[in-house]
Amino acid sequence: MENQKEHFRHILLFYFCKGKNASQAHKKLCAVYGDEALKERQCQNWFAKFRSGDFSLKDEKRSGRPVEVDDALIKAIINSDCHSTTREIAEKLHVSHTCIENHLKQLGYIRKLDTWVPQELKESQLMQRISSCDLLKKRNENDPFLKRLITGDEKWVVYNNIKRKRSWSRPGELTQTTSKADIHQKKVLLSVWWDYKGIVYFEFLPPNRPINSDVYIEQLTKLNNAVEEKRPELTNRKGVVFHHDNARPHTSLVTWQKLMELGWDVLPHPPYSPDLAPSDYFLFRSLQNSLNGKNFNNDDDVKSYLIQFFANKNQKFFERGIMMLPERWQKVIDQNGQYITE
Template identity: 40%
Template structure:
């Protein structure tokens, strides 16, 4: 029949009709805006992710009826982990940082990270800051929409791109960058936080032929794909689980509309 069995995917929240309509309306407005005034190269996006110390998972094996599968230690339900925050754009990685043990993301912390990222963006893409300015794409997590962050964004003169609620599938960092990070970390274990941090640095370096920070601009050439994929997901033209690299979108998306 040419079909395979796949499990349904867990989502953090089941959207009501009003929220689904909001997603479609935002998709439509973004398409119209980009046709009138292209803005994809102005997008800066960010997100946070936990890096587990133990990334081993059970996997199925084809065995004889009397065969014994490999043994994998059950991970501690409260196993150690470290959080990384990543900022990037069509040119690649701009800034990343790790949270200290016991530290949580707050409005004050996020505002401070915004300032650091902004200073690095001055070095990487000064023309963007000196002309129309960046457009920030992030989700609606409480620290991201706090008053202190709103004041910082106004101070830096950053526009914020609308993001529908309960829509992590629309974050390029989630469906692209972190997906590749998970593949890179699969099966790895780390004895401490520094080893986990180094693994992330190794991942970043593995995605670029250069080792200097400015060379990170060549990591991912996303540009239009950032918004195009987001809009196609919003309008149910593609599945968020599809490979980002295989979509091979060009400037026009008429084939999907």
């Protein structure tokens, strides 16, 4: 390879002495050796060197850091601190950061933004997540209950849903800016409960009526009526298996008394675990994706949109959201309680 490079340079010097320019020399060389023989930019560089009076055809010895580096050392540094920059790795291994970038690319590493999680989990919280998931997984294996499961939650739906866009810019130019949605803007609070077949019951709360225990108990009564009407098989057989998160209105004493009165089997849910709540990891994510860029004029517009959104989802959609629970339980166990990030 080195001999071939030097051979090409002899040819370039020959054409330089014949009075040809770099472009002409490049065309003649490629006509004989193929288009990939030498880049035109390389020809131009060598011609510039010849014009300066330097007719040496060998590469100059390079000073500075060596470019050879053991991939295992790079992996070890990343495993010890996955936030290490290419320059930090280069300094530790005494090579150029360009060399590290090339090796990382060959190793298949890409740089990603950290994913936001609800909070840093303490060891006791990690153990609680593992314990809950193990319990639910084993219970479902012994007595499958997912087709009896009804789950629900609340979500604010704002009038103006801003969609952040990507834009092209040149190096050094400022990126385009987009204002975040005003947290005090008009919005509607959606409460929804669903199972593997679809929506069982949903409602919109008046703007100035927050969710508290009294409101939640009223909602549970309406939900029970909807279950008796839409899912009579649940009330006639083994009964409802109910899932909600640990929001204060959901865990108050009066709420527990109401749930006992209804006779529903309430599943345990570890604190700070939206990744184990089907509404959060599935239904609301799909809803928010559909809302991006949408603007509404009033509550009725929002409600009409949400009604249509739910109506357009078939049973397979809802079934997928519920039936992925065992896989997520196992994943939490495998990850020693850490959050599922996607």
